[in-house]
Amino acid sequence: MDLILSSKKADKTIVEVEGVGGYYTWSSSQFAVLSQKKIAAGLLVLQHRGFALPHYADSSKIAYVCEGECTAGLISPEDSKEEVVKIQKGDTLPVTVGTVSWWYNAGDTKLTIIFLGESSEDYTPGEYCYFFLTSAAGMLNGFSNELIAKCFHMNKTESEKLMKDQSSLNLLIKINESIQMPNSSNSAKRKLVYNLDGAKPCVEVKNGGHLSSVSGKNIALLGEVGLSANRVVLEGGAVLGPIFTADWSIHLSYITKGSGRVVIVGLFGKVVLDTKVEEGELFFVPKFFPFVVEADEGGIEFFSLKTSSKQTYGELSSGKKSIWEAASPSILEASLNMTPDLIKSFKSKIAKGAVIAPPSTI
Known part of the structure; x- marks a missing residue:
């Protein structure tokens, strides 16, 4: 790749x-x-x-x-x-x-x-x-005055004036x-129109931040063209993820305010990006690659496009939708090489969390 x-x-x-x-x-x-x-x-x-x-x-x-x-x-x-x-x-x-x-x-x-x-x-x-x-760069300039006159039912003087008036714009x-x-x-x-800033968040975590989304459910036209979007606001020190797009779509984000860190992990656990991001920058996440966004002290806000009409993500973080939470204890015990007691503690902590984590108090 x-x-x-x-x-x-x-x-x-x-x-x-x-x-x-x-x-x-x-x-x-x-x-x-x-x-x-x-x-x-x-x-x-x-x-x-x-x-x-x-x-x-x-x-x-x-x-x-x-x-x-x-x-x-x-x-x-x-x-x-x-x-x-x-x-x-x-x-x-x-x-x-x-x-x-x-x-x-x-x-x-x-x-x-x-x-x-x-x-x-x-x-x-x-x-x-x-x-x-x-x-001056308009399409009408590519056609002759004679053709413009015929197409718009004008006389020659009118078409010449129309084209001349365009030339200074x-x-x-x-x-x-x-x-x-x-x-x-x-x-x-x-x-x-759908206002993401004022929308009811899909995820909201005290002292952590919130995530709002817009898709074909909100604007029918988005469903027709196969696009959706979300807005994430993270307070200082908060973390989003790790999550990944769980379909063939990709993820393109623009930082609207603040700064932070983006970490993307690719095939076989290889880190493909670990960088600081700030207002005005664009970053891209490939399909299926899990990523994390960590806010700096002043927080971070970003707007993201998803090339799918559905907001489908795989969550490797905490919360009710977490893949870890869904997996059977015995599967986790074998996969993570942990004792049953540690697995029980692990799952109980995951269940209390969300895809957005507030700053650590440790």
């Missing part, structure tokens, strides 16, 4: 406009595992009134708002209806392959959104390929205050 695991910050700037914002990615040349496993990540930053022009991409992804608030528009090629939603910190929003989207920061603070998704059919494996409808622009942006829809938000 030729995988080089690491944790990295975004290293590639796709566009950056002073006073407006920028879009950044993890290049497959610097983070090769993305192209090898056909997954991708992108980071959008918009300042007040910053606007990302309408575009679509060659892959499906989940957007998670790390900070700020945003108005987003989505137009699915299936029904050509624009769905406008207002999203804020903690919200997740699926964006399916071929769906046209735009993003606008109407708030007074900086907006940061992380996009994690699959790239199995991408033109550039490990990186999203975007197709912009407008701007960047991919990210600042919206003029005179432009009235469309209103958001509550019904669209109920259908498409």
Whole structure:
């Protein structure tokens, strides 16, 4: 297995406009595992009134708002209806392959959104390929004025003006205050948006932290595209795991706050990654590889994509779902080479715990 695991910050700037914002990615040349496993990540930053022009991409992804608030528009090629939603910190929003989207920061603070998704059919494996409808890099510029005039039922003067007006636009622009942006829809938000920060945790441990998840059970569209996600908050010194993905899916995580340590164990008990991670970094866990995340003193928070619509994990840690807890005492006695008394004590302690462990008091 030729995988080089690491944790990295975004290293590639796709566009950056002073006073407006920028879009950044993890290049497959610097983070090769993305192209090898056909997954991708992108980071959008918009300042007040910053606007990302309408575009679509060659892959499906989940957007998670790390900070700020945003108005987003989505137009699915299936029904050509624009769905406008207002999203804020903690919200997740699926964006399916071929769906046209735009993003606008109407708030007074900086907006940061992380996009994690699959790239199995991408033109550039490990990186999203975007197709912009407008701007100097827009698709209309590839067609002649004559063709544009015919396609849009314009005369030559009108088509020339349309193309000329596009030539000065960047991919990210600042919206003029005179432009009235469309209103958001509550019904669209109920259908498409799920707030992980405010959701009832799947796991919650006093002084340890909590884990929340979103899947097809919460947003039907995620079930259709085969993606899910979770958010983990660990308090200082707390530990998540060891756990592993118990299906063919893989695990891609972005550190939204704090720092800590990630340890991943591969085949035959070999440590394949043992590294410090911090805010803004991305790390990848291969399928079936158990991993542990240990928070530094200040705690750690991260958002994770799972390339499956189900949240199925094998738990090697404590808790009612622990594999150790499920195994028969005689099997553990033989497998761990321990006495019956030690096995009894071992199982009783496991039963009291959870997949998140608070800081040790020893």
